[in-house]
Amino acid sequence: MSSSSIIKLFFALVIPIVCSAQSAGLSGKVTDKAGHPIAFANVALWMADSVKKTSYTDEAGQFEFKDMSQSKYTLKINTMGYAPYSAEISIPENAVLADIVLEESTEQLANVEINYRRPVVNRKIDRLEFDVENSILSSDNAWEILRKTPGVSLSGGGISIRGSNSILVTINDKKVYLTGEELKNLLENTDGDNIKSIEVITTPPSKYEAQGSAVLNIKMKRSTNEGYKGSVVGAYEQSMYPKGVMSTNHYYKGNRLSAYGGYMFGSGHYYGRNYSTVKYMDDNGDVSSIWKSREQAHYRATSQNSFNLNLEYQIDSLNTVTFGGNSFFSMKSTANIHTPTYIYDGNGVLDSVFDAKNHRDYPQKNNTLNGSFEHKFRKGKLILMSDYTWHYFNQSQDVNTLFSLPGEAPYRSQLLASDDNRRISLFSAQADYSGPMGKYNVETGLRFGNVNAENDFDYEQEIDGEPVSIDGLSNRFLYDEAVFAGYFGLDREFGKWALKAGLRGEYTSLEGNSVTTAEVNSQDYFKLFPTLYTLYKASDDHQIGLSYGKRISRPPYSYLNPFRLYSTPYAYVTGDPRLQPAITHNISLLYTLKNKYNFDFYYRYEKDPAMEVMYQDYGTNTIISKVTNIDNNYVAGLDFNTNLELKDWWQSGIQASTMYKEDTFQGIDGTMQKNKIVSFFVYMNHRFTLDKKKTWTAETGYYYASPGVSGVFKFGDMSSLSASFRKTMLKGKAELSFIFSDIYRGEQQTTTVRYANQDRVAHQYNDTQNFRIQFRYRFGNQKLGDKQRQEADEKGRL
Structure with missing residues (x-):
């Protein structure tokens, strides 16, 4: 980062704060x-x-x-x-x-209720609450609101908190943890004007499952008025290729019955680029060969469909039942990945070339059914709930490769075909009680979860049109996991102090069976997960908090799969059925100044985290990406955030963080290696009201992430600049938006692996520069709230 950039960044951070005095x-x-x-x-x-x-x-x-x-x-x-x-x-x-x-004032535009206050950050004993109800952010969707939420980073297209991607996402404390684009699609089609607040829980209390490093809870408004409302949204997006999405949402509230239904259809083409250079060394440490790959990927998802349905019936004032379901399916998803690779000798002279063309078809679908019953006592409530999810994924792949010498016709061809067929079912049931007990508030409950997975993996290979036998690559993998959990927590406020404590116990029994290789991995373990919080309100202007929590990170099911997924004949990804769960310890010291400036000092230690380790196999000149348990990692850092109203037409949000991270892993040479760095992150968001009637608004956002590390990898810096303009029309019922993302393509990243005889550099870009035009129309009684329901707790590990 240049000195001029640092000066600009300094003034961008300091001037708004100075202006507030x-x-x-x-x-x-x-x-x-x-x-x-x-x-x-x-x-x-x-x-x-x-x-x-x-x-x-x-x-x-x-x-x-x-x-x-x-x-x-x-x-x-x-x-x-x-x-x-x-x-x-x-x-x-x-x-x-x-x-x-x-x-508070409310300006009525037909049936649309719009307030203009700024979003507020509230410090609670166990979480940070970003209150966005009826604020200027209400016109955003849930994904964009998360981008502006203190402590949350969406850099690179994924969600992370304090440098960790192991995040549990919930809506109204009910898990809706989808993966990748599925989660993003869901949040992009969740209206911000139905969101009350976003809770960032870096040390989750005992009522939450122990899985994951943090919880991100989206609290929706609850409907209070009877009637009907709905909306339709259409958007066109242009990046390297065009994309489009249409969605509609409908809500109804009667005297006893409330209903929600939504549908989303998306279609588009996606682009990715990954250029890498790998150097192989001789025994003297000199370069013996250089492999340069130029991968370009074109993905098509021409029919992405999402359904949501939720019904709630109030039997009487004390008893309520709900039933719901959701489905996501994309049955027309394909990919064409072209990877020419040029092999040079130690003097830089081109020696040979191979050109791999990888075609994939990967239809997939997820379906969930859930139900619950709630009974209110005079001073407490009991909730019983259950859900069932089934997941289907089938990926067929053909890798056609031509081998040639420089300037000559191909002398050999190779076809590597595979079929990956997965069926996963998830079931959970739980009971939760909360209410007062003497001078304390108590929450306690029990939960059972079960996962059953079947995975068949078939390989075929041909060289110059002749079939070739491959031993040990085709396999059948079976996985079964059961988790029994119970928890108890209590909290109390007295004077200027607030205390909260909890204890959760989880017993896990699992078995992974590689049928073809007769390798069985069985694990049975019981873990306790304590949590402790204290908050001292010295005055209206000063709050100090301290918290501790223990967590577990069980590996995603795909990490346990031992099969090899080839992208070229000399590069593949594989899992490990013997992976162990990681245990994490979180400690935080919190300080809030004048209910506006929030500081978090934190320390996180993680033992045996599972992550992808990439290494060069010198015997076969193959790049292998294998998921394994590294020894440990720890992070120590400081987060800062504030939201300011600089003028009645100008609001600003600022986030800044710095951390020291150190990962310890065993290298392919058998020695223990350390990957460590001091990094920082800053995000600034400015929101402007451009006219007196408040029908035109504009927004700019900028983030910068300095270089970081993860396991064997070192990542280069990234940054991004975005801008949007929004016009409200038709008495507030309609909204037209123009959104420009990653304006100068700053979300390109360089990744390096360098230690011992390992030397690989890759430059990656995932088509993040785009322009989006979106139209939204609302109808009915827009004062109604919104409700979303849960998905299975285990679904985030699909």
């Missing part, structure tokens, strides 16, 4: 109904029809006027999102005013 005289404090200070409100003293003095409230909601003449004035206060305030005062009699409480 306003000085003003006749003193007073402005708050909302909850007693929270309102910063940057415009305060004016009027006499007759003219303004005599103006000022702004500071971060604590305070204002002051000096050197005023003794007279009567009209005090007027205005700020976005609140009703105007006006009162007659006399100076000096009213030199110090009682606290002024502003009422």
